[in-house]
Amino acid sequence: MNQAAIILQNVHYSADGIHILKNITGSFPEGKITTLVGPSGAGKSTLFKLCNGLRSPDSGEILIKGKSIYEYDPLDLRRKVGIALQSATMIKGSVLDNLQLPLTLQGQKIEREYAEELLHDVGLGEEFIERNAKDLSGGQRQKLSIARTLVNKPKVLLLDEITSSLDRVSQHDIEELIEKINRKYGTTIIWITHNLDQALRIGHYTWVMMNGELIESGESSLLQNPQDKRVQEFVKGELE
Amino acid sequence: MSYLTLSLTLIFVLIPLLLSRTLKLGLEKDTLIATVRSIIQLLVVGYVLQYVFQADSFIFILLMILLMIGAATQNARKKGASIQGITWKLFITFVFIEILTQSILLGLNIVPATPQYIIPISGMVIGNSMVLGILFLNRFTAEVENQKEETELILSLGGTPKQAIHTQLITSIKASTIPTIESQKTIGLVQLPGMMSGQIIAGADPVQAVQFQLLILFLLLTTAVVTSIMLGFLSYPALFNKRMQFLKLKS
Incomplete structure (x- = not known):
C-alpha cells in the first residue's frame, strides 16, 4: 500500500449520546481512490466530517499527510481536504455564484474561462453559468457541487454519494472525471457509494463500515470475496 | 382626573x-x-x-434603570435560550444602549438631567430595545435552524464562522428593524404616538409635543438598529467552537 494521505487511530465519535464511530483504525492511501461502502447509518458521512474538520473526534487521532488535524488551521484543513456533501446545498444566486464560492470566501473571483472549463468537466455546459442555482435538478446540483469543491484544488477529495441522483450516463461521466483528477493531479479520492459495482469499477481500495465500525478494508476485490460474515451478507444483498 | x-x-x-x-x-x-x-x-x-x-437622588435613578434592564433581560432571554450565554449578552446590550442614548441626550443638553426626563426616556429606550431583542432572537434562531446546511457548506469550503452565518445574521437584523422603520414612515398619518397624545391631552403645546416625539422617534431608531446589530454580533460566536465547528442550538 502507498503512503497514507489520512490515518485514523482509535477514533471514537458520539453525538446526542449515540456512539456513531467506534474505535476506527485505518488509513487511506495517498493518490488512490478508496471507496467507503456500508449500509445507511454506518457512520460514513460522519467520518468525512471528521476528516474535513467539521467535527472533532471524542478520542483517537486523525493524521492528514502525517500531521494531526489539530496542528492544521481549520480553514486550511478544509481547503486541503475538500468535501462534496450528499445534500449538494446551493447558496442563493447563480451557478457562477455557487461555483466561485470557495474563492469568494477568500476575497477572490473565478476567471470566466476556468469556470466554463470546470462546468464542462462535470458535464454542465457553459449555458448554465448564469442560471439560478435553485432551478437546477438534483443531478445538476450534484455536478455543480463537485465542480465547486474542485475550485479549492484539494489534495484529498471526499465525495459523499455524489452520483446517487444521476442517470447512468452522467454517473459514468462523473466516474471518468474523478479518475482523471486522480490521475492528473494525484488527488487522493475517498468516495462513499451505495453502488458496489461502482466501488469495484473505480476504487483501488475499499472500506466496509457497519454500525460505526470498520469491518473490513483492503483492495476493492475484497468485495468479491469478503471474509467477514456480516460483509458477505451485505455484499450479497447489495449485489442482488 | x-x-x-x-x-x-x-x-x-x-x-x-x-x-x-x-x-x-x-x-x-x-x-x-x-x-x-x-x-x-x-x-x-x-x-x-x-x-x-x-x-432627586442619582442612586435611585440608577436603581430604577437597573431594575428596568433586569426585567427586560429576564423577559427577552427566553427567546434566545438556545444561544449560549444569552442572558449576559442581552444585559450588556441594554446597558450599552442606555449609556449611549443617555450620554448623547444629557451630554449635549438635549434634555435636562432630572429624574422626570431620565427615567421615562430610559423606560422607552430599554422597552424598545427589549422588543427588538426578542424580534431579533426569534428570527435569528429560526434562520440558524433553517439554514444549517448552508452554514456547514460554507465552513466545509474553508469559510470563517462569520462568513458562514452572514446571510442569517443580516436577514435577522433587517427583519427585526423593519417594523420600527416602517412605523416611522406613517407616523402622524396613521397613528398619533402615545407619548405625544398624552402630552397634548395633558395640555402641552402640540408643536412642543411633536418636538419631543421626534426626539423619541429618532432615539428609538438608533435603539432598534444598535440593539439588533450588537445582539447579532455578540450572539453568533456562541454558535461555533474554537475549531470553527458549527454547534447545535441548545434545545
Whole structure:
C-alpha cells in the first residue's frame, strides 16, 4: 500500500449520546481512490466530517499527510481536504455564484474561462453559468457541487454519494472525471457509494463500515470475496 | 382626573368582558388578570416615581434603570435560550444602549438631567430595545435552524464562522428593524404616538409635543438598529467552537 494521505487511530465519535464511530483504525492511501461502502447509518458521512474538520473526534487521532488535524488551521484543513456533501446545498444566486464560492470566501473571483472549463468537466455546459442555482435538478446540483469543491484544488477529495441522483450516463461521466483528477493531479479520492459495482469499477481500495465500525478494508476485490460474515451478507444483498 | 372619572374607564374593561362571555371566547379570566395587574403595577410605579422624583437622588435613578434592564433581560432571554450565554449578552446590550442614548441626550443638553426626563426616556429606550431583542432572537434562531446546511457548506469550503452565518445574521437584523422603520414612515398619518397624545391631552403645546416625539422617534431608531446589530454580533460566536465547528442550538 502507498503512503497514507489520512490515518485514523482509535477514533471514537458520539453525538446526542449515540456512539456513531467506534474505535476506527485505518488509513487511506495517498493518490488512490478508496471507496467507503456500508449500509445507511454506518457512520460514513460522519467520518468525512471528521476528516474535513467539521467535527472533532471524542478520542483517537486523525493524521492528514502525517500531521494531526489539530496542528492544521481549520480553514486550511478544509481547503486541503475538500468535501462534496450528499445534500449538494446551493447558496442563493447563480451557478457562477455557487461555483466561485470557495474563492469568494477568500476575497477572490473565478476567471470566466476556468469556470466554463470546470462546468464542462462535470458535464454542465457553459449555458448554465448564469442560471439560478435553485432551478437546477438534483443531478445538476450534484455536478455543480463537485465542480465547486474542485475550485479549492484539494489534495484529498471526499465525495459523499455524489452520483446517487444521476442517470447512468452522467454517473459514468462523473466516474471518468474523478479518475482523471486522480490521475492528473494525484488527488487522493475517498468516495462513499451505495453502488458496489461502482466501488469495484473505480476504487483501488475499499472500506466496509457497519454500525460505526470498520469491518473490513483492503483492495476493492475484497468485495468479491469478503471474509467477514456480516460483509458477505451485505455484499450479497447489495449485489442482488 | 378624579378617582370617580378613573373608575368610569372600567367601562372599557366591561365591554370586552361582556363580548367574551356572550361569544364564549373564554377571555374573561385573562382580561380580569390583565386589568388587575395593570392597575396594581401602574399604581406602584406611580408612587415609586413620585418618591424618586422628590428624592432627586442619582442612586435611585440608577436603581430604577437597573431594575428596568433586569426585567427586560429576564423577559427577552427566553427567546434566545438556545444561544449560549444569552442572558449576559442581552444585559450588556441594554446597558450599552442606555449609556449611549443617555450620554448623547444629557451630554449635549438635549434634555435636562432630572429624574422626570431620565427615567421615562430610559423606560422607552430599554422597552424598545427589549422588543427588538426578542424580534431579533426569534428570527435569528429560526434562520440558524433553517439554514444549517448552508452554514456547514460554507465552513466545509474553508469559510470563517462569520462568513458562514452572514446571510442569517443580516436577514435577522433587517427583519427585526423593519417594523420600527416602517412605523416611522406613517407616523402622524396613521397613528398619533402615545407619548405625544398624552402630552397634548395633558395640555402641552402640540408643536412642543411633536418636538419631543421626534426626539423619541429618532432615539428609538438608533435603539432598534444598535440593539439588533450588537445582539447579532455578540450572539453568533456562541454558535461555533474554537475549531470553527458549527454547534447545535441548545434545545
